[in-house]
Amino acid sequence: MSHDHHHHNDKDLESESGQVHAEEFDTAGKSLSDALRISFVILKVIMIILVVAFLASGFKTIGSEEVGLLLRFGRFVPVGEDRVIGPGAKWVFPYPIDEVVKIPIKRKVNIPINSFWYYQTQAELLNEGSKKSSRIPPKLDPIKDGYTLTHGDDIKIDGRYSTDGSDYNIAHTRWQLTYQIDDAEVFFRNVYIDVVKPGDLYFEVITKNIEPLLRNIFEDAVVTTMVNYTIDEVLFERVAGVTDDVRELIEKKLSAIESGIKVVSVQLVDKMWPRQVDQAFQESISVRQTSQEDIAKARTNASNLLSEAAGPVAEELFTAINDPNMPEVDKELLWSRLSGLAQNEIYEADAYRTTVAKNAEANADYLKSLLPEYRKRPELVLQRIYFDTLENVFANADEIIAIESSDRSAGEELRVLMDRDNTIKKKKQDNAATTTKNDSTQP
Numbered sequence: 001m002s003h004d005h006h007h008h009n010d011k012d013l014e015s016e017s018g019q020v021h022a023e024e025f026d027t028a029g030k031s032l033s034d035a036l037r038i039s040f041v042i043l044k045v046i047m048i049i050l051v052v053a054f055l056a057s058g059f060k061t062i063g064s065e066e067v068g069l070l071l072r073f074g075r076f077v078p079v080g081e082d083r084v085i086g087p088g089a090k091w092v093f094p095y096p097i098d099e100v101v102k103i104p105i106k107r108k109v110n111i112p113i114n115s116f117w118y119y120q121t122q123a124e125l126l127n128e129g130s131k132k133s134s135r136i137p138p139k140l141d142p143i144k145d146g147y148t149l150t151h152g153d154d155i156k157i158d159g160r161y162s163t164d165g166s167d168y169n170i171a172h173t174r175w176q177l178t179y180q181i182d183d184a185e186v187f188f189r190n191v192y193i194d195v196v197k198p199g200d201l202y203f204e205v206i207t208k209n210i211e212p213l214l215r216n217i218f219e220d221a222v223v224t225t226m227v228n229y230t231i232d233e234v235l236f237e238r239v240a241g242v243t244d245d246v247r248e249l250i251e252k253k254l255s256a257i258e259s260g261i262k263v264v265s266v267q268l269v270d271k272m273w274p275r276q277v278d279q280a281f282q283e284s285i286s287v288r289q290t291s292q293e294d295i296a297k298a299r300t301n302a303s304n305l306l307s308e309a310a311g312p313v314a315e316e317l318f319t320a321i322n323d324p325n326m327p328e329v330d331k332e333l334l335w336s337r338l339s340g341l342a343q344n345e346i347y348e349a350d351a352y353r354t355t356v357a358k359n360a361e362a363n364a365d366y367l368k369s370l371l372p373e374y375r376k377r378p379e380l381v382l383q384r385i386y387f388d389t390l391e392n393v394f395a396n397a398d399e400i401i402a403i404e405s406s407d408r409s410a411g412e413e414l415r416v417l418m419d420r421d422n423t424i425k426k427k428k429q430d431n432a433a434t435t436t437k438n439d440s441t442q443p
Contacts, residue, residue: 054094055094057094057095058091058092058093058094058098059089059090059091060085060089060090060091060092060100061088061089061090062085062086062087062088062089062090062100062102063087063102063104064087064106065104065105065106065107066087066102066103066104066105066106066107066202067082067084067085067086067087067102067103067105067184068084068085068086068090068100068101068102068103069084069085069100069101069102069103069184069185069188070085070092070098070099070100071098071099071100071101072093072097072098072099073096073097074099076185076188076189083185084103084184084185085100101188101193101196101202102202102203103181103184103187103188103202103206104180104181104202104203104206105180105181105182105183105184106180107180107203108178108179108180108264109178109179109180109207109210110176110177110178111176111177111178111179111211111214111215111218112174112175112176112269113174113175113176113177113215113218113219113222114146114174115146115215115219116146116147116148116171116172116173116174116175116219116222117146117172117173117174117270118140118145118146118147118172118272118274118275119141119144119145119146136275136276136278137275137276138276139276140170140274140276145172146172147170147171147172147274148170148171148172148173148222148223148226148227149168149169149170149171149223149226149227150168150169150170150171150226150227150229150230150231150233150234151168151169151227151228151229151230152167152168152169152230152231168227169230169231169273170231170273170274171226171231171234171235171271171272171273171274172270172271172272172273172274173222173226173234173268173270173271173272174268174269174270174271175218175222175246175266175267175268175269176265176266176267176269177214177218177250177263177265177266178263178264178265178266178267179210179214179261179262179263179264180261180262180264181206181260181261181262182260182261182262183260184260185260186258186259186260187259187260187261188260189258190257190258190259190260191209191210191213191259191260191261192209193205193206193209194208194209210261213259214261217250217253217254218246218250220249220253221246221249221250221253222246224249225242225245225246225249226242228245229241229242231273232288234271235271235272235273236288239268239271242268243266243267243268246266247263247265247266250263250266251263303315306318307340308340308341309340309341309342310338310339310340310341310342310343311337311338311339311340311342311343312339313334313337313338313339314340316334317331317334317335317338320334370385
């Protein structure tokens, strides 16, 4: 009996132990199930957040000075009539499906070009604006110093200076190029741009990539242009022409490669002759200024003389006189507009011509009236004409001395009067004045 009772107790213990294990398993499973359920909920929330964040990454903002190019799987996709995305917010499929490349088309960029300026140390650059003078090297160093060659001759062939056996001069110049992207699509297709990495700015990346290209094109244009000008033209006379030619060459090259870049301006910021010959150039400038002042004065004097001589129409009339192809009618019109001293001379000449003509006519009439009498008694008429002429000649003489020839002498008799009375003329003037006064007082 004892044995059966012991065996019965063992079974009860095993049964109770099994129930305990079952209860523990159910509790663990329930906990695991709850944990998994919570995990799935959290995972769903995270997935939703990721999906929302993924979709939200498709919103792109284009600045006011930019346009966006839409790339879908790396290929350009036109958007709208302008084929680009305008300023503002725009949603596209997130990367890697779509990508938006921002091109700053309205932003103007300045590039200083100092390749043709002489070498300067850091201290010289800092003191460049001050009056402190730096030590000038005795010779120009072509390895360190930048420069351009300008033509030294005045002989041109087809508008350009000949390079056969010519001399050249050296000039130092500093420039500034201002550009902007004109066509975003053409620019993106034909100009290489590095991949914009996270944190980089499109504008900085694009500017960094464009600058070497534009520098090379600009420097080539400057070298090509400067050799067609003399150093005087570059420094003083035709600065605008030089910058215009440089800009034209740059625009042609940018257009040839279809860059989509527009040149806004080209400026010659600074220009200078070699420092080693500064004194000679200063003297040359002084002489040039004096020469220009003299030329200006001469032109002013010439203009004044022409105006005094013939009036405002002087230069035009002078050109017309030397133009054989100009119609005579036009010349006569200019002559009619003549004024000044020349017009006075013409008036006096016309008056003198009229007087001479009238005197000639009067003399002709007088001789015609004497002709019948002359035919009858020529000696008497000639004698009368002779005496009338003497009377006219001596009419205004203050004193008359006549010497007659004598038939008894071998020749003419010459008499010299010494200590003549110098008051004769004064007495005659006084007598004439008295006679005039008496005549005027008579009633």
